[in-house]
Amino acid sequence: MTDFLADKKDKHMRTAKQQQELTLDTLELFGEMYMTLSLFPLLLIIILVIMSMMGSSKTMLLYGTVYALIPLVGVGFLVLVSTVKEDEPGDGYLRLVEGDESSTSREPGLFDLGIVERFRERGALFERIYSREGTHEAIWVFTHPHRFFKRHPLYTLGLTIPAALVVLALAIAQGAAPTSMPAMKANPIAGTFVWVYLPLYIVFIPLAVFRLWNLRSRRRVVNSLSDDLRKLSSANDTGLTLLESINTVSETSSGKLAEEFRILHAKVNYGTSLRDALVEFNNKYHIPRLARTVKLVSKAQEASSQISAVLTTAAQASETQDDLERERKSRTRMQIVIIMMTYLTLLAVMAILKVKFLDVMAGLATQASGGGGAASSAASGQMSFGANIDIQLMNMMFFHAVTIQGILSGFIAGYIRDADLLSGVKFAIVLPTVALLSSRSSDHV
DSSP states (O other): OHHHHHHHHHHHHHHHHHHHHHHHHHHHHHHHHHHHHHHHHHHHHHHHHHHHHTTOOOHHHHHHIIIIIHHHHHHHHHHHHHTTSOOOSSOSOOBSSTTOGGGBOOOOBTTBOGGGGGGGGGOHHHHHHHHHHHHHHHHHHHHOHHHHHHHOGGGGHHHHHHHHHHHHHHHHHTTOSOOSHHHHHHSHHHHHIIIIIHHHHHHHHHHHHHHHHHHHHHHHHHHTHHHHHHHHHHHHHTTOOHHHHHHHHHHHOOSHHHHHHHHHHHHHHTTOOHHHHHHHHHHHHOOHHHHHHHHHHHHHHHHOSOOHHHHHHHHHHHHHHHHHHHHHHHHHHHHHHHHHHHHHHHHHHHHHHIIIIIHHHHHHHHHHHHOOHHHHHHHHHHHGGGTTOOHHHHHHHHHHHHHHHHHHHHHHHHHHHHSOGGGGHHHHHHHHHHHHHHHHHHHTO
């Protein structure tokens, strides 16, 4: 039986490695595809501009390319990647009672008061306790808003989205935000900054900061998981019970997991069952990888207090997961670099077109309208080739194209890295900012 289970374990680990290898190879292929697909709108814009210079008006096609084709290519590629990139199974939560969804022992908070809610209907005393606990949690949120948003990063949207709308309304009321196409064309950078960049910064920066803080604090607990499981196995192999082994490891180790082991040991000493304490510890961090390990250990300790072999297997599985994670980060880093370089290439081409072409055409138009005699005739002859080009419209569309592409490229890079759209928020801040700074610099060239 032991050999059978060992074979199953080895087969599972081999399958996990092979599956990740296949996924990463496919992502590399998609990275090359994205480089080609994302440059297609750029080439189309250049062709349409040249056709406009020759007297054929292609304004609607330009609008369609910038505001429809670029978003469609980005969203389509994101959907394509999602068919290959697999989310980690499970939500990371364990149940105190198997099959009972209401028994999930989540960390108490403003929207889930924990065990208090189970006894709320049992009398006036419990109702008062529930009310006091709710008041206590509300006060804690108002006095520690940073801690609350660290636990729930998405809740920042409840404040930042209304704040962005208020700022936008004030800008419109004061005339700082253009409300017509001619006004936007006259100053596309300032107008786009008010309509797009300012709301983007207000909404995305707090979300990115608190989400990164949340992830780092939660992942600290699994940084030493493999080593601590090995220590638990060694301690348990000497004859100590699982609880005694946990206490020994907590006293001889450092780090976040050792702190949680000390808390877990104290809970059991005060009357909590070891299984419930393990479930509460897991649900505090709700990491799927940690949940699988905790469930394995909690099930094994119900059958015996000597589970050294189980702990060793859990340590091996955790080490395999560490290896897979390192390889995934290394391989996907190259895909992210490809996306970034593709975007920077598009940005550079757009900047060159603007500085070396559109600005020169605008200067010739100024000479043609302001000059006189032979000078005016020469300038008019030079402008006859591009007389139909709306320079302001082209400047606006070029800037909007790189802005839209930057936001989409940011979310694609984040999703490829972590299979989570929210992971792309930080990239969706940085890339459009590069476009903004580049456009501002080109205006002063």
